[in-house]
Amino acid sequence: MAETFKRRAPSQWGEGGALKEEILAAAARLLAESGREEALSLRAVAREVGIAAPSVYLHFKDRSELVATVTRRAYEKLVAELGEARDGGTPTAPLAPH
Template sequence: MDATPSTRTGARGRNPRGQGERLREEIVSTALRLLEELGDDEALSLRAVAREIGIAATSVYIHFADRDALVLAALERCHGDLLGAVDRAEASAADPVARLRARTLVLGAWAHQHPGLYKVLHESTLNRRTGMPFKRNFSIGTTAAVQRCMDAGLAPADDAAAVSLDLRAAVHGTVSMRVNQPDAPWPPLEEQIDRFLSKLVGVRPAS
């Protein structure tokens, strides 16, 4: 049985010749919206996506072999959008510590705005069934940001990759708990992030 929070009525007209890529992008955008609402990749079906757009299910299969392929394409796009937000936050920061703090806060803010996508991206069974190599870009960027703090003498010299892993584990832990236990008496995320940066990276807390 297909699971979808909403269904549009009416059939969609066929895309003009040469606009297959446009339909593919619409399929991905629709899948992202439904995944956000469902918070579970296994609750999504290709037929549900097709109904939401107003096309035949066969039109989805032309672009995606199965549900996992579509979900991966959707997650890769939203992860790319997240990295773009991280880049913009870092570009507006004044020094290596501020840049590391900015990129870390972006993840928390994004998860708060998109809890369903966060669950699918990091907590779904899809993570156990298939690899998501695009997620390495975030960890590589965080390791580089930690290394810049060390190189500038703003954090103790250490193994940047190990420190980055500790930091990401702590941040994902609090982000996941906030997503799954939203009514708990959480302190401001900024305060927790500053404690993580101080205790795990060794930088001075933000003034």
């Protein structure tokens, strides 16, 4: 059975960063769905984004670098959220009427 392939609209000149962000978002989604790093493939990420698998290599040298970047960003987000929670006052502050 042939796979269906959703084609992504080409980026405009200078918008390569947008594609990199799409690749990272797709990898994060696939990792969250599977729960296992071993289940993530560059081909699956490319299919999710709608690009050819070799295009991923324009942004990441290999799967390990992609996974490391996703993991680092998730960690940075967690640290920021913990900092906001710590600096937010009492645990009931978000429940108080404004």
